[in-house]
Amino acid sequence: MRMLRDVLWNLFKGRATVMYPEERGSPPDNFRGRLGFNRDECIGCGLCHRVCPASAIEMENDGRGARPVFHIERCIYCYLCIEVCPTKAIKPGKEYAVVTSRKSDLVVR
Amino acid sequence: MSCLALLFEWLDRKFVAKLQNRVGPKYTGPFGMLQPLADLVKLLSKEDIIPEGTKTFLFNICPVAAVLLLFIANSFVPTVHVEGVLKAEGDLIIILVIITLYLLTIYMAGSAAPSRYSLMGAARAAVMLLGFELPLMFSSLSVGFAAGGFELSKIVAKQFERPFIAGPHLIGFAIFLIAAQAELEKIPFDIPEAETEIVSGWLVELSSWRLAFFRFSKDLELVLLSGLATALYLGGPIGPVIPGLEVLLYPLYFLAKSISVLFLLSLLSTLFARIRLDQFIRLCWRYLIPLTLAYFLAMMWVV
Amino acid sequence: MGVYIPVGPQHPIHPEAILLKLKVEGEQVVDADVDSSFVHRGIEKALEHKTWLQGLYLVERVCGICNVAHSTCYTLNVENLLGVEAPTRAQYLRLVVEELARIHSHMLWLGLLAHLIGFQSLFMLVFRDREKVLDLMEELTGNRITTAYNVVGGVRRDIDPALEHRVRSTLEELRGRVKRYRKLIEEDPSVRARTVNVGILERSEAEELHAVGPVARASGIKYDVRADDPYLVHDEVPFNVVTLETCDAWGRAMVRVEEVLESIDMIMYSLDHIPSGPIRKRVPPVFKVPPGEGIARVEAPRGELFHYAKSDGSERPYRYRMRTPTLANLAALVYMLRRGDRAVYVADVPVIFGSIDPCICCTARVFVLDERGSRVLNLEDLGRSRGR
Ligand code: SF4
Ligand code: SF4
Numbered sequence: 001m002r003m004l005r006d007v008l009w010n011l012f013k014g015r016a017t018v019m020y021p022e023e024r025g026s027p028p029d030n031f032r033g034r035l036g037f038n039r040d041e042c043i044g045c046g047l048c049h050r051v052c053p054a055s056a057i058e059m060e061n062d063g064r065g066a067r068p069v070f071h072i073e074r075c076i077y078c079y080l081c082i083e084v085c086p087t088k089a090i091k092p093g094k095e096y097a098v099v100t101s102r103k104s105d106l107v108v109r
Numbered sequence: 110m111s112c113l114a115l116l117f118e119w120l121d122r123k124f125v126a127k128l129q130n131r132v133g134p135k136y137t138g139p140f141g142m143l144q145p146l147a148d149l150v151k152l153l154s155k156e157d158i159i160p161e162g163t164k165t166f167l168f169n170i171c172p173v174a175a176v177l178l179l180f181i182a183n184s185f186v187p188t189v190h191v192e193g194v195l196k197a198e199g200d201l202i203i204i205l206v207i208i209t210l211y212l213l214t215i216y217m218a219g220s221a222a223p224s225r226y227s228l229m230g231a232a233r234a235a236v237m238l239l240g241f242e243l244p245l246m247f248s249s250l251s252v253g254f255a256a257g258g259f260e261l262s263k264i265v266a267k268q269f270e271r272p273f274i275a276g277p278h279l280i281g282f283a284i285f286l287i288a289a290q291a292e293l294e295k296i297p298f299d300i301p302e303a304e305t306e307i308v309s310g311w312l313v314e315l316s317s318w319r320l321a322f323f324r325f326s327k328d329l330e331l332v333l334l335s336g337l338a339t340a341l342y343l344g345g346p347i348g349p350v351i352p353g354l355e356v357l358l359y360p361l362y363f364l365a366k367s368i369s370v371l372f373l374l375s376l377l378s379t380l381f382a383r384i385r386l387d388q389f390i391r392l393c394w395r396y397l398i399p400l401t402l403a404y405f406l407a408m409m410w411v412v
Numbered sequence: 413m414g415v416y417i418p419v420g421p422q423h424p425i426h427p428e429a430i431l432l433k434l435k436v437e438g439e440q441v442v443d444a445d446v447d448s449s450f451v452h453r454g455i456e457k458a459l460e461h462k463t464w465l466q467g468l469y470l471v472e473r474v475c476g477i478c479n480v481a482h483s484t485c486y487t488l489n490v491e492n493l494l495g496v497e498a499p500t501r502a503q504y505l506r507l508v509v510e511e512l513a514r515i516h517s518h519m520l521w522l523g524l525l526a527h528l529i530g531f532q533s534l535f536m537l538v539f540r541d542r543e544k545v546l547d548l549m550e551e552l553t554g555n556r557i558t559t560a561y562n563v564v565g566g567v568r569r570d571i572d573p574a575l576e577h578r579v580r581s582t583l584e585e586l587r588g589r590v591k592r593y594r595k596l597i598e599e600d601p602s603v604r605a606r607t608v609n610v611g612i613l614e615r616s617e618a619e620e621l622h623a624v625g626p627v628a629r630a631s632g633i634k635y636d637v638r639a640d641d642p643y644l645v646h647d648e649v650p651f652n653v654v655t656l657e658t659c660d661a662w663g664r665a666m667v668r669v670e671e672v673l674e675s676i677d678m679i680m681y682s683l684d685h686i687p688s689g690p691i692r693k694r695v696p697p698v699f700k701v702p703p704g705e706g707i708a709r710v711e712a713p714r715g716e717l718f719h720y721a722k723s724d725g726s727e728r729p730y731r732y733r734m735r736t737p738t739l740a741n742l743a744a745l746v747y748m749l750r751r752g753d754r755a756v757y758v759a760d761v762p763v764i765f766g767s768i769d770p771c772i773c774c775t776a777r778v779f780v781l782d783e784r785g786s787r788v789l790n791l792e793d794l795g796r797s798r799g800r
Contacts, residue, residue, distance in 0.1 A: 006537060006592070008128075016130040016540045030569060032554040051697045053466035078469045078560045083568075084697045129536035225417050229436075229758070296530055297602060300759075307758065308424060381602040383530025385759040386439055388605050 027094050032077045034095040035070060037108050041089035042067055048081035048090060057081060060109075070108040072098055114328035117371055118145040121331065124375045145328065152321035160314050162223035171218035172315070172322030175211055179329035182207040186336040187265050187345045189360045199259040204337065205246055208292065211330065212238050218323070219311025230310020233300050233386055237291060240393030241298075244401040245288035248281040251408035252341045261340050268344035280404050282342040286373060287397065289334040291389070293327065296378035300386050335370040339363060343370070414442055417758070421450045425528065425762050428772035432749070434761065441756040444749035446742055448772055459732040463698050464490055465564060467729060474734065475771050476557050477520060480513035481712035482734075483562040485719045488643055489708035490564050493701045493723055496693055500645065502566035504686040507644045508579075509553060509561050510710075511675040511682075515586070516545040517713035518668040518675075521769045522593065525665060528762040529606040534596065541589045544582050551575055564699075566692030576683055583676045590676075594669045597662070607662035611748045611764035614659055623744040624737050625715020626671070627768050629655045630663035637711040648685070651678050661767040668769075700727050712737055714769045741768040 018025055027033065044065040049057045056074035059066040068081075070090075082090045100106060119134060119142050126133030134141030159165060185200040197203060212234060219231025253259040255278070256267040291298040302310045315323060339345055346363035384392070414437040421429040429450035435443035455474055459467045471486040472479040484506055491497060498506070519542040526534035546556045552571060553559035561567055571579075597603055613623065618631035628635050636653040638646045654670040656663040703725040709718050715737030724730040748764050749756060756764070 006533070011127060013130060015132050016543075017132045019132070019135075028551040030551055030554045032560070047697070051463075051465065053462060053469040076469060076473075076558070077555065079554070080465070080469070080697065125532075129533050130540055131536060225415055229417075229439075233439075296532060299530060379533040381531065382526070382534070382600070382606050383759075384602055384605055385757055387757065 024097075027096060029094075031094050031096070032079050032092065034072055034093045034098050035075070035077075035079070035082065035108065036091040036093050037068070037070060038089050038091065039067060039109065041087045042085075043087055043089075045086060047084045047086065051080045051084050053078060053080065067109075072106040072108060073103070114325065114332050115145040115149075116142070117331045117335070117368075118328045120368060120371060121375050124372055125379055128376065128379045149321050149325060152324065153318050155317045155320075157317040157319075158314075160223055163314070164221040167217050167221035168319070171214040171221065172319040172326070175214040175218075175326040176322050176329065178207050178211050178214070179326050179333055182211075183329060183333050183336070185261060186333065187261055187340055188336065188363045189346060189356070196260070196262060200261055201249060201253050201259040201264070201341075204261075204333070205249060208245070208330075208333075209238070209242065211326070212292075215311055215323075218315065218319070222314035224314045226307045226309070226313045227311050229307045230302065230313065233307075234294075234311055236386060237298070237300060237389060240390050240397075241288040241291035244284050244393065244397045245292060247401045247405040248284040248288065249337070249341055251281055251405045252278060254408050255411070261345070265340055265345035265347060268347065278342055280400070281408075282338065284397065284401050284404065285338055285341065286370075286377065289338065290374055290377055292334060293330060293374070295374060297381035297384055298389060299383055300389060331371065331374075332367070335367040335374065336363070338370045339366040419761060419765075425765060426770060426772070428770070430770065430772045432761065432765065434749070434758070436758055439757050439759070441749060441758060441761060444746055446746050448742060451772060456732050456734065459729055461728065463727050464701055464729065465695075465697055465699070467732070468562070468564065469560065471734075472558055472560065475736070477517045477771065478513070478712045478714065478717070478736075479558050480510050480561065481710050481717050482719075483559070484510055484644070485708045485710045485712075485717050485734075487562045487564050488710070489706050489719045489721050490701065492708065493704055493706045493721060494564070494695070494699070495702075496565055496695065498566045499690045499693065500687050501570075501689045502691045503645045504682050505567045505571060505691060506562060507646070507649060508571070508679050508682050508686075509549070509559065509567075510644070511679050512545055512549055512552070513559075514675045514713045515672050516542055516549065517769075518672045519545065519590075521668060521713075521766075522665065525607075525661075525763070525766050528766045529603065531603065534593070534603075538593065541586060544586060548579055548582055551578070563692065563695075565695040566690070568692070570691050571683075571686075580680065580683065583679060587673065587676050590669060590672050594666070594673075597665050597669060604662065606759075606763055607660065607665060607767075608658075609660050609662075610760045611661040611664075611767050612659050612751070612754060613744055613748055615657075617747065618659075618744065621744040621747055622740055623715075624740045625711070625713075625769075626664050626667045627715065627741050627744060629653065630667045631659045632657045635716075637709050637716050641709060643708065643710055645682075649678050649681050661763050664767045664769075698727055700725060701729075714738055714771060715740060736771065738768065738771045741770075744768065745770070 044067055046059055046066055046068075048068050049059050054074050054076045056071045056076070058069045058071065060069045061067070079092065082092055098106065122144070123133040123140070134144035137143040137147045159168065182204045185196070185204055216231045216235050219227045219234065222228075250259075252264060256264040258264070294300070294302050302312060307313075312320065312323065343366045345366075346359040350358050414435045417434045417436050419425055419432040419434055421431045431447040431450070433445040433447070434441050455470060459470060462470055468483055468486055472483045474482050487498075519538055523535045523538035523542065526532070526538060549559060550556045552575060553561040553569060561569065613621075613627065613631050615632045618628050618633055623631065623633070624635070632655055634653050634655050637643070638651070639653050651674050654667050654674060656667055658666075701723040703723055705720070705722045707718065707720050709716055711717070717737055718735040720733040721729055722731040745765065745768050749761065
């Protein structure tokens with residue numbers, strides 16, 4: 001019977017549910033989401049490729065040298081690459097809904 | 110009546126969701142009102158699976174019988190007038206018999222399937238019957254005695270001045286609600302279904318239209334029991350009327366009353382944890398049944 | 413007589429794959445066995461192919477709910493081997509996050525218990541309140557569950573005054589809610605009916621079966637790694653080791669709820685007394701660890717978690733081994749299910765099973781070799797040799 005107060009109280013409260021697809025909460029500033037990459041700042045050191053625990057970074061030669069390609073579907077959002085990058089070429093992002101029907105959307109170059 | 114059943118399921122889900130700080134059905138129809146219907150249609154379109162070793166005849170007949178029985182029972186309940194759609198001598202007793210028969214279909218459907226879970230669920234349903242059948246019967250019969258007849262129309266008519274709930278019949282109403290909760294297999298007494306123990310009990314092997322029928326029969330039962338409670342204790346569809354407007358007002362009264370009963374049932378289901386079968390039987394035989402008998406005898410005495 | 417009822421590997425009792433083989437007579441369980449070998453994931457082997465730092469992120473994924481415990485244990489272990497110690501501020505922050513994780517884990521469990529006994533309202537409300545802790549986690553560490561907060565040499569993010577304030581106010585609010593739930597568990601007749609005297613594990617039995625964590629503490633064993641072998645700043649932050657003598661599922665629930673309240677106090681105290689300073693010692697992303705062996709223990713929400721590492725001097729572990737608390741408690745679970753001196757109903761099985769707070773994904777890796785017969789012993793044999 002202890003529950004009675006709580007449940008009746010809920011009658012006068014708003015819902016706790018976030019109606020997700022229509023209503024998206026914005027993640028806090030610290031949030032680790034899908035990362036971004038600025039190719040111009042990269043010096044091709046390959047450190048990110050070496051540290052990535054999920055092997056989500058491939059190195060690919062684009063004429064200027066080896067540049068990383070990020071496969072978001074494999075990324076575990078540890079941000080280790082961001083931490084080690086000497087030129088801060090990899091940018092943190094806040095996007096958390098990375099669902100897509102095209103695989104190419106999940107590749108960050 | 111079908112609409113009413115679906116409406117009641119929706120109301121039940123919505124209200125419980127509200128009590129639990131959730132949203133409940135939302136997307137189908139206005140406020141998700143069509144969700145129960147959508148669920149039914151979806152179930153009907155599912156693949157029909159009959160597990161090997163099933164007693165097919167029982168398995169097929171039970172869902173149909175369940176729905177039919179409850180349709181019949183529901184037709185006796187007065188909704189728009191002092192009398193129900195059907196009317197017979199002693200129809201209260203007919204309804205009570207049908208409720209027991211309905212449980213029989215549950216038991217048979219559960220034991221027709223070869224699964225151990227459903228067998229256990231069926232056995233549990235049968236054992237539970239021992240617990241709540243007497244309270245259900247006696248609490249409604251004593252109203253009949255008080256009204257001097259077992260016709261629902263008579264009972265309703267008797268309440269023109271004052272519904273039975275105002276007065277000593279309040280106890281009967283409470284007993285009826287508890288027994289109805291058990292009959293409906295709602296939360297403190299959802300022992301035969303007990304999702305986390307025996308998966309879904311007697312429902313586990315049912316699929317497609319069988320499951321749809323049984324689910325629908327549960328909704329019908331919801332209507333039946335809240336309608337019955339309304340008729341027995343709350344004066345059915347009658348109430349203060351402006352002459353000439355009975356046709357309009359009676360259904361509204363009925364709806365309002367039975368929906369409040371429904372809300373009471375839903376509220377009850379949010380308050381407790383599921384109890385164990387042995388605890389349920391103990392609860393019934395130690396408290397509920399003596400109370401019922403005392404109440405019944407007291408009513409006889411008065412009459 | 414009696415029929416076998418399989419509970420699992422797919423069963424609403426638990427989202428993870430575990431099989432309880434129950435022998436049932438009517439509504440009573442007469443025999444039980446457990447098979448937890450459905451989700452062997454080969455994480456220990458995989459660790460041998462990752463560098464020490466990469467391994468951290470794999471270890472974190474051993475268990476979603478205990479990820480903070482695992483990563484704390486791993487970093488402590490590696491730091492030991494390296495001879496590095498995290499700065500004091502980092503240790504305080506680790507403690508804060510660890511206790512936050514304990515709160516959310518215990519609340520998850522409480523919700524789960526409510527679900528197992530069919531108390532849907534309690535389940536919904538507890539999960540609603542747990543969400544607040546997860547939001548705090550998200551703000552503090554960058555993610556709700558897999559925090560990636562600890563790192564060899566310290567922690568990755570600092571806490572700023574605004575966030576600190578939010579943590580305090582949220583926890584203050586939570587304290588009120590948890591106290592209500594405590595009262596509910598204490599007094600609600602239906603909860604009591606389902607948990608009191610269910611899943612009895614006497615103190616001597618718990619000792620013999622090496623139960624850990626809340627299971628042991630509810631049987632009156634005052635054993636908590638945080639108190640007995642402080643690995644962070646636990647000697648500076650005061651807290652009580654909650655023990656109860658009831659030895660049943662109800663006691664386990666109470667121990668956990670009390671621990672949530674203790675954790676809230678610990679976090680408050682840590683936030684008051686946290687020293688300023690660096691939060692991280694720089695350790696290069698790829699490093700070699702001097703040869704040697706090391707162990708670390710932490711008190712995960714479910715009990716004592718144990719890590720063993722062996723290094724051959726390279727940048728990858730030579731061998732890594734973990735013993736998770738659920739594994740330690742499985743023997744007790746089997747014993748509780750099939751003890752002959754008390755009726756165990758089928759309806760009690762979820763409660764007993766739930767009361768050890770099982771986490772199967774981190775458990776399924778054991779096999780024990782019987783040297784004499786050179787055959788693989790499974791848990792069934794283990795439970796038999798210990799329980800009978
Ligand atoms: S965030 Fe982690 S997993 Fe993702 S690409 Fe960077 S290093 Fe790899
Ligand atoms: S670490 Fe930074 S600079 Fe080096 S390859 Fe990766 S992105 Fe480029």
